Amino acid sequence: MVRDDNSPSMELPSDSGSAVTIRNSDGMGGAVIVCGHGSHFIPVSVENLGLGDDALSSHVAWDPGASLVSEHLSTLLDAPFVRGEVSRLIYDCNRPPDADSAMPARSELFDIPGNANIDQAERDRRTNAVYVPFTECLQKVMAAAGPDAALVTIHSFVPVYHGKPRAVELGILHDTDTRLADAMLAAAPRHTTMNTLRNEPYGPEDGVTHTLKLHGVSNGVPNVMIETRNDLVATPEACEQVAKMLHGLIAEALAELQSA
């Protein structure tokens, strides 16, 4: 992809001025934590994509709880934490630029008017403003962390989807490199009573492993995507508890991989 330097820039979050932030960049705990859906920030220039406050604050725009879980986990694991600072409705950083779902025109519950008829110039503008810096930042952090650092991405999902309650509480997702997911699934009963399932409520067939493939599988580093049902991370206390549990689970799995 070629950068278009003539395209107007997109105003980005005022607290960071960036589409991506890094915390604990010197962490040497053997993992990199990524939260690509942790913000529901939408730039003023896109006029809220034609959405009301109900949609803009809902899971449609972000993964509630995922950022706070990631922050605690970053501290507990002493791991760098890369956070996307822009709503996935502007650009879903877990999708490649040629995917329709990178700038979705429809979510589970809402049509997204501001995404309905976007032309290639607007797609390029958002790609350059959000996806490129996110991807370049994560590449640098992974390189600095070294070949032994695992990639751990943190998400949350809704308890009821298209009217159906979901029984899964904790999803351990992977693409073709199953090492870390296998070790975590084997260790899970020692750490949690949550209903923990492989490649649920999504899997590679849903296109959700883009970040894992790009920054984990292609580098040969162990990688996993963790999906927590968002009713279980609905308060700061719950986020901290889930992060503590995940810390124990990930640490045991990483130790298992290192001794193998």
Ligand SMILES: [Zn+2]
């Ligand atoms: Zn997500």
